[in-house]
Amino acid sequence: MTNTTLKLLAQQLQLSISTVSRALKDHPDISAKTKAKVQALAQSLDYEPNAYAIQLRMQSSKIFGVLVPAIANLFYDSFIAAVEEESRKNGYALMILQSNHNAENELNNLKIFRQNRVSGLFACLSASAENLEVYHKMNEHEIPVVFFDIVPKDNSFTKVRMADERCGVIAAENIIKRNAKKVLAIFGDPALSISQNRKTSFQNFMKDFAPKTSVQYINANSSNDAEEIFKNNYNKTVKFDTVFCMTDEILIGVMKAIQALQIKVPAEMGVISISNGFIPNLYYPVISYVETSGFQLGKLAFLQMMANMQTGKPVNELTVEAKFIEGGSM
């Protein structure tokens, strides 16, 4: 069965295509009788307008592109979920592509987005990519880009991100509140600005408000890495009493170590992390964490996108607020 088109409807009803088109969208020029006839037939023939024809004619796609390193990721999938939800409400669909942290994939995907004339693009830089040229090109071609999570330093781009500095501060506050004496603070890839922001703010706050607390700073690149780091450091004579995990990934490794070593939380060890809450809630006691929601970030990104499209190019950076969620681990 071939797809129903305006032409087909027009032929069957002995009307012109334009009349049929207008009848279907309830245009005042068309008489009620005709509208009824047209709509009835459209219904019965299961007419759905061809989005490509419309987009070609209208020069606007009603599709947003989303570029993430990976979909199967606790953070990105909640971000995507939020963007999808808002997009649907606003009549947009989503085209989602993964870069797998690979610059070549990233470029290919950007090409696909351009070929599909997406109305806008939500992009997370693949860690390797450093040629922002293509993104400038997107802007030249009037495709607004909202960066999230891993964003370019260049301030000519629009970005949304977590309030990473606040996260660091809140974590530090609660560690001080716990009266920690010796802290192990594990951060992620030091090349990423997210790690830098969280670490700097945390470090400064600790220095200023608890100068006597000893804090050991280490970077981990994976869960396993974090697990090893924890184990190695815990084996030493002077044990730490509190551990801070910058990401879920790190928390996972640390918790495996804690379970393996049968350390009692929070009596023997305080644990605090930065997370959207899913992983912390897997443990007993629930791990206390500073909440940074990918879902919230998605909502914010969508707002930015809409603002961008309406008011031209309001270049700036917005952040999602962070708050402390009390579990039982501190």
Place this chain on the structure above:
Amino acid sequence: MTNTTLKLLAQQLQLSISTVSRALKDHPDISAKTKAKVQALAQSLDYEPNAYAIQLRMQSSKIFGVLVPAIANLFYDSFIAAVEEESRKNGYALMILQSNHNAENELNNLKIFRQNRVSGLFACLSASAENLEVYHKMNEHEIPVVFFDIVPKDNSFTKVRMADERCGVIAAENIIKRNAKKVLAIFGDPALSISQNRKTSFQNFMKDFAPKTSVQYINANSSNDAEEIFKNNYNKTVKFDTVFCMTDEILIGVMKAIQALQIKVPAEMGVISISNGFIPNLYYPVISYVETSGFQLGKLAFLQMMANMQTGKPVNELTVEAKFIEGGSM
């Protein structure tokens, strides 16, 4: 800056549109000189063909639709990741929409897929939906549909799913191997065929090969539910020594209870689950599980889709094999 089109290139080069079009795709009719000129200009003007125009002309979209209850889900996101990966390799992009387990959203999304003339659709039924009418309509409109996870009973549809019966059997085998005396087996929503399949096969195998082992069967609807069930039953005088969790969700609840009650795994309690492996690897010892990978299912679904598109409509059901992954919990 306006988008570069064939027309624009043609004007600048004083050539016809058709020549430009053919030059860009290296058509033998066009001379080497002309090709070089055209391609150079296209490059410098950053030409990208308009996908809508092509799709309109070619009557084929190079886009697959994916309908899931939710993107932010350990299982669905790995399924999507696999489908996306394969699709990209084959020159397809993905349009992903969420139903949120809501029949109305599902219908709207299907409409969007039809309007976008997707080349095919990967669909997971929203639990509420029972009007398969629309899906028959998709087929009438020559949009092949491959169902996954929550699939219709109707055998006229193409489906892929886990080998749920094998999962149940493998789990039972390993419980018998552990020499379990008293087992708590927690299953999911009894209305879903996935629960029924896993339970029936598990139950039959236990009956046949370990008739003396006492097994208590309970259904849980959420993590919290599972946690409560475990706690309530563990409090009784005769404690069970092994727990089987049909899903990650259930495992999460059970593990919270186990941690809270400070039960030693595997000494005091054997734990086995069905999972893709992410959640089991969060604990120490790592939970032993029967592997059913959403990623694998995605790959299989893609294969089915390609087969469907090429050979017409090979209606059948394929399953992803299951295997036991030894952790340290049994």
Place this chain on the structure above:
DNA sequence: AAATTATATACAAACGATTGTAATTTTAGA
């Protein structure tokens, strides 16, 4: 040099919609 064949490029229709304008019909005013 004329006729034939290659080679290179141009023309034009089509895909399915939207929309400004023209044409037709109906209604109303004089």
Place this chain on the structure above:
DNA sequence: TCTAAAATTACAATCGTTTGTATATAATTT
């Protein structure tokens, strides 16, 4: 009854491609 205004409906161009066919130029054959 004739005409102007209002209400309907039809025509045609357009969006950016692809592709069958026609045309013009160059190269080859006789």
